[in-house]
Amino acid sequence: MELIAALLLLLFLSVGFAGAALADGMLPALISGQARPSWRRPIAEAARLLQTQPIRTEAPDALLWFLAPALYLALAIIGLAVIPFGPGLVTIPSEVGIVVWGSCEALTIVAVFMFGWSANAPLPLIGAYRYVAIALPAMLISMFVLIGAALPAESLGFTEIVEAQRTVWNVVRQPAGLILFLMLGLAISLRGPFDYADPADLAGGTTADVSGPALLAWKIARLAMLVSVSAVTATAFLGGYLGPILPGFVWFLLKTALVLVVLVAAGNLFARVPPARMMGVIWTMLLPLSFLMLLAVGLELLLWG
Amino acid sequence: MAVSALRKWAGEAPAPIFVAAGEEMRDRVELLFNDGRLVRAASPRHAAIFLIAGRMRLEDREDLRRLHDQMPHPRVTLLWEAEVGEALGEAERFTGSTLASDKDAGEARRLDEAVRDRLEGLWQELASGERPSEPDLLHDEPPNPWEGIGPHGQGGKGMMGGTPYGRPMAMTSDDLRDGLALDPYTARFGPFLPVFPPGLLLEMTLQGDVIQLAKVLRAPLRQAASDHAPEALLRLARLLDLLGLPALSQRARLAAGDRSSSTLEKLGRTIRWSGATLAIPPGLGALEGHADLRTRLNDLLAIAGGSSPATRPELPESAHLSSLLPGLEWSEAMLVLNSFDDKTLSMLAMVMNEPDEESDGHDHDGDHMHHDHGGHHDHGGSHNDHGGHQGEGGHEDQGDHSSHQSHEHHNRHGGHA
Numbered sequence: 144m145e146l147i148a149a150l151l152l153l154l155f156l157s158v159g160f161a162g163a164a165l166a167d168g169m170l171p172a173l174i175s176g177q178a179r180p181s182w183r184r185p186i187a188e189a190a191r192l193l194q195t196q197p198i199r200t201e202a203p204d205a206l207l208w209f210l211a212p213a214l215y216l217a218l219a220i221i222g223l224a225v226i227p228f229g230p231g232l233v234t235i236p237s238e239v240g241i242v243v244w245g246s247c248e249a250l251t252i253v254a255v256f257m258f259g260w261s262a263n264a265p266l267p268l269i270g271a272y273r274y275v276a277i278a279l280p281a282m283l284i285s286m287f288v289l290i291g292a293a294l295p296a297e298s299l300g301f302t303e304i305v306e307a308q309r310t311v312w313n314v315v316r317q318p319a320g321l322i323l324f325l326m327l328g329l330a331i332s333l334r335g336p337f338d339y340a341d342p343a344d345l346a347g348g349t350t351a352d353v354s355g356p357a358l359l360a361w362k363i364a365r366l367a368m369l370v371s372v373s374a375v376t377a378t379a380f381l382g383g384y385l386g387p388i389l390p391g392f393v394w395f396l397l398k399t400a401l402v403l404v405v406l407v408a409a410g411n412l413f414a415r416v417p418p419a420r421m422m423g424v425i426w427t428m429l430l431p432l433s434f435l436m437l438l439a440v441g442l443e444l445l446l447w448g
Numbered sequence: 449m450a451v452s453a454l455r456k457w458a459g460e461a462p463a464p465i466f467v468a469a470g471e472e473m474r475d476r477v478e479l480l481f482n483d484g485r486l487v488r489a490a491s492p493r494h495a496a497i498f499l500i501a502g503r504m505r506l507e508d509r510e511d512l513r514r515l516h517d518q519m520p521h522p523r524v525t526l527l528w529e530a531e532v533g534e535a536l537g538e539a540e541r542f543t544g545s546t547l548a549s550d551k552d553a554g555e556a557r558r559l560d561e562a563v564r565d566r567l568e569g570l571w572q573e574l575a576s577g578e579r580p581s582e583p584d585l586l587h588d589e590p591p592n593p594w595e596g597i598g599p600h601g602q603g604g605k606g607m608m609g610g611t612p613y614g615r616p617m618a619m620t621s622d623d624l625r626d627g628l629a630l631d632p633y634t635a636r637f638g639p640f641l642p643v644f645p646p647g648l649l650l651e652m653t654l655q656g657d658v659i660q661l662a663k664v665l666r667a668p669l670r671q672a673a674s675d676h677a678p679e680a681l682l683r684l685a686r687l688l689d690l691l692g693l694p695a696l697s698q699r700a701r702l703a704a705g706d707r708s709s710s711t712l713e714k715l716g717r718t719i720r721w722s723g724a725t726l727a728i729p730p731g732l733g734a735l736e737g738h739a740d741l742r743t744r745l746n747d748l749l750a751i752a753g754g755s756s757p758a759t760r761p762e763l764p765e766s767a768h769l770s771s772l773l774p775g776l777e778w779s780e781a782m783l784v785l786n787s788f789d790d791k792t793l794s795m796l797a798m799v800m801n802e803p804d805e806e807s808d809g810h811d812h813d814g815d816h817m818h819h820d821h822g823g824h825h826d827h828g829g830s831h832n833d834h835g836g837h838q839g840e841g842g843h844e845d846q847g848d849h850s851s852h853q854s855h856e857h858h859n860r861h862g863g864h865a
Contacts, residue, residue, distance in 0.1 A: 174718075175698035176711075178484050183460055190457030191464070191496075191575070196520035198493050201590075265635060269657045269778055335692050344643050344690045344782040347490040354493040354520040414724040415692030417732075417779045418657070 148234040151392065152223060155399075159370035160363075162400060166407045167366065174411050192362075195355035200262050208261035208353075212360035215254040219367040222247040226374050227302045229384045229391035240301035241289050244375055248285060251331045251368070252278045255340050258361065259349035270348025273418050274340035278330055280425040281337070285327040287433040288320040291440045292379045301375075305383035314380040316443070317436045321380045323429060328372040328406050332365055335410025339418055373402040455576055462487040463571035466495035466519065468512055469646040470502025470530060472672040475682050477501050480560060482698075482705050485568045490642055492518040497570055500536065501528040507666065508647065509535035511639055513585045522574050522581035528563055537585060542566055623655055624775045630655045639666055643690065643782045645790075646671075648797055650769070659781050662773040664797050671790045678704040679789070680751035684719075686786045687745060690779065691724050700752070709754065716753050733772065733784035737761040744787045760792075769796050 164185040172179050199205075225240035227233045237243055252275055259271025293299050295316065296307035304313075314321045329337035341348040350358055377383060377398035384391030386398075416424065466489045469477045477499070481488050489495035492515050500512060509532055516525060516536060525539035542563060573579035590613050618631035638649035647669030653661040681704035688697035696719060703711050725742055734740035738760050739747075751757050773781050788796060 171695040171698070172484075174695040176702055177482075177698060180462075180484060181460070183457075184462070187457050187460035190454045191461040194454055194458055194575075195496070195522070198518075198520050265633060265654070269654075273657060338692055342690075342692060342779070343490055343694065344779045346642055347494065350494075351491045352493055358494065411693070411695040412718075412722055413693075414688075414722045414727040416723075416727040417729065417777060417783070419777050419780070420727070420729050 144231060145234060145236070148228060148232045151228045151232060152220075152234045155228060155374070155396065156220065156223065156367065156370060158396070159374070159399060159403070160366055163366045163369050163403055163407070166404055170404070170407050171411050174408075189359055192355055192359035195358075197355040197357055198352065200264055200352050203263050204257075204261035207257040208357070211254050211258035211261065212357065212364045214257070215251060215361070215364035216367050218247040218250050218254060219364065219371040222371045223374055225301055226378050227305055227383060228395055231302075232384075232392070233302060236300075236302070238298065238300045241293055241299045241304075244301075245282070245286055245289065247371075248282050248327070248331055252282070254364075255333070255349060258353075259340060262349070262352040264352050266345045266347075266351045267349045270340045270342070270345050270351075274333075274349075277337070277339045277418060277421060277425070280422070280430060281327050281330045284323050284425070284429055284433045287430075287437045288317070288324050288327075289379060291317050291320050291433075291437045294437075294440050294444055301378050301383070305378055305385060308382040308385060312380065312382045316440055319432060320436045321376070323433055323436075324376055324380065325402075325406060325409065326429070328369070328376060328402075329410055331372055332369040332406070334365075334369070334406065336413040336415045338410075338415065339421075342415065369403060369406060370399070373406060374399045376402045459572050459575040461575075463497055463567050464489045464495045465497045465499050465567060466492045466515070467642070468498070468500045468504075468508075468515065468640040469669075470500070470504045470508075471647075471669045473502030473529070474646050474669075474671050475679065476556075476560065476672075478682055478685070478701060479705050480564055480567075482702050483564050486564060488642075493520060495519055496523055496574060497567060498523065498525040499528060499567065500525065500530040500532060500539075502669075503529075503531050505647070505666070505669070508639055509533065511649075512536060515640060516582070517584045517586050517588075522577075522579075524570050524574050524579060524582055526567060526570060535585075537582070539582070540570070621655070623658070624660055625658045625777075628656075632660055634661075636665065644668075644785065645793055645797075648785075650773075652773070654778070657778040659773050659776055659778065662770050664769055664799050667797050667799050668790075668793060670794070673790070676751055676757055677754065680748050680757070683786070683789070684745075684748045684752055687748070687783060688719070688724065690783050690786060691722075691727055693719075693722055693724065696722060703752070712753050716749050719749060728783065729780070732776075732780055733787060735767055735772070736764045738763070738788075738792065741783055741787050763792060763795050767796055768798070768800070770800070772796065 165182060168180050168182075168184055222244050224234040225237045225243045235243075255274045255278070256271045259267040259269075259274070262268075292313045293304055295313070296303040298304065298307075326337060329335055330339075333340050339348075341350050345351060347353075350361060353361065374395070377395060381398045381402070383398070384395040386394035389397075415421075462484060463486050465481075465486055467477050480486060492498070496519070498516055498519060504512065512532060513535055516523075525536050527536060527539050527541045529543060530541075570579070574581070618633075620629040621632050623629050632653050632655045634651065634653040636649060636651050638644050639647050644650070645668040647666060648664070649666035651661075651663045651665050652659050681700050685697040685700035685704070688694075688700060696715070699715055699718075703715055725745055728742045728745065730740065730742055732741045733744075738744070747758065769785075772784060776784065785793075
């Protein structure tokens with residue numbers, strides 16, 4: 144069973160990745176009203192980057208620079224491995240799936256920081272520090288929200304969380320939780336309003352001094368993380384593989400695709416708040432809100448559960 | 449075989465272009481990118497084509513050469529009505545037009561289309577390998593001598609003894625924002641940093657991402673005075689880019705090229721819905737008589753929508769970037785820099801001659817950090833200086849183009865507070 148799940152994981156990741164690359168090219172064109180680019184464009188971009196010279200800056204931390212995209216990608220894959228693709232179809236069955244995913248979330252901070260640090264240049268370093276400052280409270284929010292999703296299941300495993308949603312999906316229990324989790328999705332895939340590591344105002348932030356294959360690797364890891372976080376959202380809030388008629392895997396794929404499109408669109412439609420102001424918003428508004436959501440779910444289960 | 453397949457694919461990618469816009473060319477260059485065949489790179493590291501457009505000052509030539517060398521291979525340069533002498537070597541020139549304002553609109557549009565075609569053609573030649581990549585223009589050498597003495601090559605006696613490559617050990621100093629003292633860091637930013645107005649060269653002391661000191665070394669290059677609505681739309685587009693809304697920014701640029709009231713109305717609504725105005729902290733970048741950034745953004749939306757710009761009073765004498773930027777966090781500062789019209793900005797960014805250029809050398813008093821970078825290795829005009837934090841100062845190997853230094857030996861200091 145695990146082997147099938149592992150193969151499914153590869154399939155899911157490649158399909159999801161292709162979809163993410165496509166959505167990432169098409170949606171901005173749609174929003175800006177520009178002519179739609181060809182579906183071949185992401186491949187062409189990749190081919191271009193593969194043939195571009197990798198730049199070395201002055202005295203970089205070469206090892207960390209090389210490892211950062213790999214770590215980021217690995218975290219995305221590990222996160223995906225504890226998600227059930229169908230009834231009993233998990234690559235790594237874990238009773239503490241949420242904890243595994245949570246540590247993947249937290250370690251993205253390390254991956255992004257490594258990447259920005261290693262170039263040994265100011266703008267990438269600012270991007271890296273900024274990401275740490277924003278991502279840390281964002282992780283806290285996501286943990287409260289996920290615990291809220293785990294409470295009804297009385298388990299930290301994703302399979303149990305999905306099964307507990309047979310009566311009612313978690314999105315109904317805590318709609319604000321879904322929105323908060325989508326924000327986290329934008330943050331850990333470095334996207335749009337939560338792209339504090341690689342923004343335009345820092346000339347590309349952590350990527351400002353990266354060229355060629357390394358830049359390609361970073362882009363791939365970012366998209367893989369987008370797929371992963373979409374899959375986790377679909378599992379924790381939208382009932383994962385549950386659904387009538389169609390096989391569970393197909394439902395899971397559809398729900399993930401929906402979340403992914405929402406994330407890409409949100410990344411292009413909402414403005415980014417300057418980091419200092421965002422910090423205030425997260426600590427004083429969003430974090431208490433996630434607390435309240437957790438409290439509400441707890442009370443509901445205590446009184447009527 | 450595999451290589452030729454890769455080449456074929458790469459040719460289909462949009463041409464990645466890093467731009468250095470000169471006098472009167474900024475708006476025209478920005479409108480070039482309304483075409484999906486071209487994409488503007490945020491950093492020279494991401495580009496393959498270096499487009500130099502318009503007249504440049506003599507002192508900018510050295511920066512252009514450095515930027516050229518910071519681009520990865522394969523790379524090519526196109527000079528578009530640029531007068532840079534022999535600074536860029538044998539780079540291809542695109543001429544055949546004078547300034548857009550001298551010609552009728554149709555003619556200018558045809559010329560812009562020709563430039564786009566040439567840029568795409570250059571990318572095709574480069575991707576297919578027909579055109580060889582351009583070699584370096586400068587020597588790859590450190591700005592200051594290595595001075596490696598001592599057990600860790602720190603250049604002198606003890607921990608803080610030396611300044612290998614002209615960079616001393618990082619030291620903390622007072623902080624403007626929250627009292628968390630970090631090491632201040634002085635570097636030159638510009639003159640072709642994509643988020644800066646073209647030509648602006650600032651020497652800034654940063655602590656973390658907070659600007660402690662800003663000094664204008666070169667003023668922004670003069671830009672063509674165009675009619676209000678397209679100018680406002682392009683300025684709006686620049687602000688939207690900084691606010692993380694590249695798709696809406698592109699829409700504003702497209703609208704600047706081809707304005708119709710229904711698209712403008714829809715664009716305005718989408719921008720309001722994006723929360724762009726709410727995202728900006730109230731009171732940010734406030735200037736007497738010119739309101740704050742949020743109001744200026746709202747004004748831009750109104751002008752873009754067809755209303756005439758409100759007349760603003762003269763700037764107060766004291767208004768200058770050197771007083772406006774300190775205390776701001778980097779991305780707030782970038783928003784402020786891009787929120788002014790060209791006339792206001794040129795007054796805010798006048799070069800002030802300070803007489804203390806010499807006396808600077810005497811305040812070696814340990815409290816300050818003397819970032820003596822000697823020369824600036826500009827990244828897209830961006831980071832002029834690396835290192836400092838790592839203290840090791842091990843020099844790069846041949847692959848590095850970031851550290852090309854100007855040959856004069858500057859003795860600049862972080863601590864001229």
